[in-house]
Amino acid sequence: MRRILASSFLGSAIEFYDFLLYASASALxxxxxFFASLDAVCSRSRRRSSFSARSSR
Structure with missing residues (x-):
């Protein structure tokens, strides 16, 4: 039982770190x-849509 709990915790921690890293990268x-040629509003909306497509899997 300890092994199951430890591996579950480790998997969740890695997944959270992956999510945090991708969210930071998409914002910064x-x-x-990728969207340097677009204006600020369009660039921001495309950035958010790429993040939401990643987080909905």
Whole structure:
């Protein structure tokens, strides 16, 4: 039972870290790297849609 709980906790911690890392990258990097030619509003909306597509899987 301890092994199951430990592996479940570890898996959840890794998944949370992955989610946090991707959210930070989408907010800070993606708009400038992928949508640089667009205006600020359009860039922001595309950045949010790419994040929501990632988090809905």
């Amino acid at each position: 990097v993606f708009a400038h790297a």
